[in-house]
Each structure stands twice: as C-alpha cells, then as structure tokens.
Amino acid sequence: MPQPVPRFAAVRAAHRPSDVWMLDRQGLPLQRLRLDDTVRRFEWVPLERVSPALQAALLTAEDRRFFTHGGVDWAAAARSAWDKLSGMALGSRQGGVARGASTLSMQLAALLVPTLQPHTGGRRDLGQKWDQAQAAWAIESQWSKAEIFEAYLNLVPLRGEAVGLSAASAVWFGKRPEGLDLAEAALLAALIRQPQASPQRVGQRACAIVAALDAQTLAAAARPRCSDLHDLARTVLTRPHGGGAPIALAPHAARVLRGELGAMASVWDAPPGRVPGAGALRSTLDANLQGFVQERLGLHLRELSGRNVEDGAVLVLDNASGEVLAWVGSSGDLSDAAAVDGVLALRQAGSTLKPFLYGLALDRQWLTAASLIDDSPVALTAENGVYVPQNYDRHFRGWVSARTALASSLNIPAVRVLLATGTDRFFESLKGMGFGTLTERADHYGLALSLGGADIRLLDLANAYRMLANQGVYTPVAPLRLGAPHSQARRRVMGAGAAFIVGDILSDRGARSPTFGLENPLATRVWSAVKTGTSKDMRDNWAVGFTARYTVAVWVGNFSGAPMWNVSGVQGAAPLWRDIVHFLHDHEPSWPPRVPHGVERVPVQFADITEAPRLEWFLAGTAMREVARADVGQNRPHIVYPADGLIVALDPDLPPAIENIPLRMQPVRAGYGWQLERLSAPPCRMATQNPYWSPQPGQWALRLLDTQGQPVDAVRFSVRGARAASAQDPAASGCVAAP
Known part of the structure; x- marks a missing residue:
C-alpha cells in the first residue's frame, strides 16, 4: 500500500518558493532573493491565474479526459500499451500527440508520495504502478478536480531546475502564467513529457499539441505556425536566462541577506499587496536611496x-x-x-x-x-x-x-x-x-x-x-x-x-x-x-x-x-x-x-603667527591660551631632506611634477643655496635656489651652500627607476657635465 496522500491545503501550505522578494524597509520590492539552489520554484499560483491557453495545451498534451475519469484513464492505458506493442513512437507518424497512460492525478501522486518515485533507470515496476493508481484514486476522492489541476501546475518539474509553471514561465518568457500566449503555452506543455529533449524535438511536440487543440480553444487565439514554434523553442531553450526578475536594485546586499538567514521556514513574512502571493523578506534598505546611489x-x-x-x-x-x-x-x-x-x-x-x-x-x-x-x-x-x-x-x-x-x-x-x-x-x-x-x-x-x-x-x-x-x-x-x-x-x-x-x-x-x-x-x-x-x-x-x-x-x-x-x-x-x-x-x-x-x-x-587666533575645543584640564614652538633659530642650518642614504624610487605611473623632490634645510636661511652632483655616469653638477628638484636616475651628492657659496652640510642619496624620455635628459634640469 502507498503512503497516505496529504490534503490539498497541507500541500499548498508547505509550498516554499526557491526565491522570495527582497523588500525595502517600506515594503517596496528590490529584487528576488534566491534561497534554494537545488530547484527554481516560484510562488504558488491559483488556477484562475493560469492562462486558458496553458490549461488547454496541458490537458491536450497530458490528460484529455481529466475531468471525466476517476484518477486512472483506462482507455489511455490501453492505447499506450497498444502503441508500445505496435512500435509507435512519441509524436506518431500521423502527427497526433502521443500521451502516456499516467493521468494528471497519477503524476501528482508520484510527486506527493516519495515511495512512488521511479527506480534506477527511470521506470516504475508493476507494484509501484498499482500503488500509483491507488494513490490517484485517493487523491480524486479527497480533492476537487480544480485542486488537482492547480497542484499539478505548481509542482510539475520541467527543464533544468525549474519546478512548476510559474517558475518556467518566468525563466523562459519573463512572464507570469496568466500572461502566456498559445505558442508559449504549447512549448511549456511539450516540455513536461521530456524536459531535457532537444529544441527540435520540443518544437515538434509543441506543433503537434497546437494541431490537436479543439476549435473552441483556437477561436480565442490565432494558431501559431510550426515554423514559429520551432524558432521559439530554439530561442528560449538555448539562451541564458535570468529567472525573470524584473528588477535588481541590490544584488550584493541580497547575497549578504541570504547569508544571514537560517532555516528557510523561518524567513517567511506576510506578502505585501504589491507582490501578490510572493514570500517576502523586508530589509533595512531604502529603495529610493538605493536607486539614487546606484544611478549616481x-x-x-x-x-x-x-x-x-x-x-x-x-x-x-x-x-x-x-x-x-x-x-x-x-x-x-x-x-x-x-x-x-x-x-x-x-x-x-x-x-x-x-x-x-x-x-x-x-x-x-x-x-x-x-x-x-x-x-x-x-x-x-x-x-x-x-x-x-x-x-x-x-x-x-x-x-x-x-x-x-x-x-x-x-x-x-x-x-x-x-x-x-x-x-x-x-x-x-x-x-x-x-x-x-x-x-x-x-x-x-x-x-x-x-x-x-x-x-x-x-x-x-x-x-x-x-x-x-x-x-x-x-x-x-x-x-x-x-x-x-x-x-x-x-x-x-x-x-x-x-x-x-x-x-x-x-x-x-x-x-x-x-x-x-x-x-x-x-x-x-x-x-x-x-x-x-x-x-x-x-x-x-x-x-x-x-x-x-x-x-x-x-x-x-x-x-x-x-x-x-x-x-x-x-x-x-x-x-x-x-x-x-x-x-x-x-x-x-x-x-x-x-x-x-x-x-x-x-x-x-599662536606665537610666531603660526596660525591665526581662534576659539578651540579642549578636553577639560588641557586648555592652552597661547601655543609656541621651541625656538630653533640659533641652530646651525643643516639638510633635513633628502636624508643621507635615502633611496628614491621613481614611479612611471605618476606625473613628473608630483615626484619632484623637495630640498629642505632647517632652520631656513635667506641666501642659502644647493649644489647637486651626480656621482654615477654620466656625471654632472648643478646649483640652484629652487627648493624643488625634478629627480634624475643615478647616485647623487647634495650640498647646502651658505651665502658665500661654502658647503655647510652634505648628504648622499640615490634615485632609481625611469622617467619619460624628455625628463631623462640631464640638461633639461640644468645639470651640466662635471669637470
């Protein structure tokens, strides 16, 4: 005996989309947030929100007598057995839609009862098939036809990771199920039997489904051409898809938010009216500010x-x-x-x-x-x-x-x-x-x-x-x-x-x-x-x-x-x-x-007019009404930069003006000057009053000269790296050949 089948209300209540809406602090949608990487399953969609074209295409492809049988379609089972005996393939030579013996009720039973999953090789044994029929009868006795159809639409696995027609319509067409046209509906219905079939095979089956639709269904929509169906199958099944999220204002924050979450069952909030039927997580973000920052x-x-x-x-x-x-x-x-x-x-x-x-x-x-x-x-x-x-x-x-x-x-x-x-x-x-x-x-x-x-x-x-x-x-x-x-x-x-x-x-x-x-x-x-x-x-x-x-x-x-x-x-x-x-x-x-x-x-x-007088904030007990530096005016002038032994590395990515080396003495004396001598080849010497020097590669000696031209201090340093061609010419900086 199969396991007992759950009630419709329990199945719907247990439904958990793989994605929820990430909302801002006021409830405005920011983007979808993926919580389950194993499947792509969107919010539960009531039957009345599924397009009539999709309902008709699905019943034509999978269970034409759905509303008249009691869970098992014996006529379809007999025909399926005859087709297998006579060697007829899916999509018969006569162009009809080949349907299996499993009704929607039986397929739903297999989705709800774990013991009915096929064994290795993808086939059920006779015992499982009998249990599947019993489970289908049990569902039919406890559920309405509308509930069976609705649950099937939300739970049926399709191509890749997509589960349910809501996810499938969003993934491949960027639409909600109520917005699908006849061509799109036929393509999704064609995927159910063989989700991983080639685009050509899916297009053939979609064409057969459209051909088998009754006149009443076709009266509401123009019959798409087979060539258009093949083009559509080739386009949507081979292109990358983004999951149908219409907006993505906070992708990095969404990733962080997902990392904050614990068990999925604990993350569901009451959905806001502006996102009907969707699970939602309210974030601290402000959508208006987020959008402004992103744009700016x-x-x-x-x-x-x-x-x-x-x-x-x-x-x-x-x-x-x-x-x-x-x-x-x-x-x-x-x-x-x-x-x-x-x-x-x-x-x-x-x-x-x-x-x-x-x-x-x-x-x-x-x-x-x-x-x-x-x-x-x-x-x-x-x-x-x-x-x-x-x-x-x-x-x-x-x-x-x-x-x-x-x-x-x-x-x-x-x-x-x-x-x-x-x-x-x-x-x-x-x-x-x-x-x-x-x-x-x-x-x-x-x-x-x-x-x-x-x-x-x-x-x-x-x-x-x-x-x-x-x-x-x-x-x-x-x-x-x-x-x-x-x-x-x-x-x-x-x-x-x-x-x-x-x-x-x-x-x-x-x-x-x-x-x-x-x-x-x-x-x-x-x-x-x-x-x-x-x-x-x-x-x-x-x-x-x-x-x-x-x-x-x-x-x-x-x-x-x-x-x-x-x-x-x-x-x-x-x-x-x-x-x-x-x-x-x-x-x-x-x-x-x-x-x-x-x-x-x-x-x-400030003494010595270092800075202008002002009102200043102090911690209690630290206030100073007059600030002065130590008087170093009597010190003998000496070179404070560049330091003796300094190695200067030129950066070719920086503008030459930024890399100018300051020549500094302390204390400053009017009339004092500088003498630079390159000790490495080619040797050169220059004298300058300019406190900034455009560095040239080589080993250098710098002397500080007093007003009489006599050295009072000297340092040695080196410059490494390369400069632009114009900046490498010693003459360009006034450095002339040393005697």
Missing part, C-alpha cells in the same frame, strides 16, 4: 572613465540604529567584475585611519587640537630601510596645529603622532573599533599604519566613522533583515570629548583649506564631517563621513588593482559622497552635535 555611482564613474576608473562602492548607515540604508557593491554593467562586492572587498585604507589616530592621542591627552606638530621632512629608520613619509602634494608647511594637520590630511604630522602614541597602541585601538581584517602583528604594518598601509573593508570603515558620530560608542552594524535579532552591545572605544573634537576638525572647512581650498566637494550645504583618502599609486579613493543622522562611505577605484590616472580622493570619491549627503538631507537639516560633558572652548593664540 554610474554617472560619476562615466565622468571618470577617461582616467582609468571603473569601479566603486557605497554604504549608507543610520547613525542611531546601525541599519544599512544603502548597499551598492559595484558599478554593475560598467564593471568587468560586477559580482565583486566593494563593500566587503579588502582595499588599502589611505588616509582614512588618521582620525582614529588623532582621536587616540586626544583621548590620552598626548596632544590637543591646538598642539603644534612639525610638518617638515623626516627620515626614519624602519625595518626595511629608511622610511621617508611624504605629503600628497609634496609640500611641507612647517609647524602646524593638530587641527590643521588632520583636516588637511598631512602625512608627516600623522607619522609623528604615531611615534608618540606607539604603533601597538594604535593597532589595538583599531581592532577595538571593528577592523577585523587587521590580521597581522602591529609591527607588520609599522609606521605606514598611520598613512593607511593596511587592507580594510568599506563596511568596517563606515561603522568606525559611525562610532565617531556616536561620540565614541561602538555598536555592530545591524543585520540587513529588518527587525532581525542581533547583538546591540555597546562599548566605548573613544572618549566622547575626543570623538567630538575629531568630528569638529573633520567638519572645519578652514582647517582643511591648506590642502583642499575652501571650495571643494567636501563642503556641503548642511553640517557634515568627512575625511578623504588615497592609497599608494592612486589605486583607492575614499570619502567617508557623517552628518547628524547618517554615515556615508564611498570607495572608488578598480577591482583589478590597476591605478587610476591622477585621481585623488577629493576628485574621485568626494563628489559622489557630497551628492549622497545632499540627497539624504534635501528636506532634513543636519545640526552640529551637542557638546559633551568635559569639553570646553577657549580662545587660543
């Missing part, structure tokens, strides 16, 4: 396409909840690696970690926003040789305040701050802020950690800036599934006062003007704090910042690792960042954060 990213990258920029990624977080409001992992069709998720990809941080370094130093009261830091050339002994940090623009500004150094993203002051705080201490603080990709030891990154010599994720970087927006309190990013339970553990990783001062510095247009000017893409109509970053060889651009309510993080570059052509963070990522901030706050203000307890604002003056 594409437009921005098209503008940069002539500068070898192909990829980008954006993440927008809600500061209070940590919910993801927009997750765009790539530029889609503009990218050669559209499936790569730039939100999760490891990229070099550039200058984006500097705020956390200064925050650490402020929090430990090792410096204040008014403390002066020397932005002059320095050569540091490192594990792999001499480490000589440079500012992006290759300029040096002398003594600057910590506010100016951070806001203007000066590299040498950042390295000096790291020397004061210690690499180990800074490394551990970054780990506490959620930078889990820092898997090496602190000494692996060394002093370059302050300048972004570490691989990080946009996701972690955005959440760390969100920590600054929340005045030093870290919480994890919320799951993408709206309302999903998650850890909301809060931990303080930076003092509220230090985080407030860092945010104030990052919002200071005047303090960033020495590097970026007053008018630049970092200036927004509302209050915002932002930091840009550019990694080595211009392979990564970053713009990350926050407003009163949102944190926005943008990365621009190439997933291939290819360098961009002279594109900095303020040119590459910042314009897009600003557009997103303005979109978010089009009708919503953003005010500066409240001043936390223990922070005071004090007027401060």
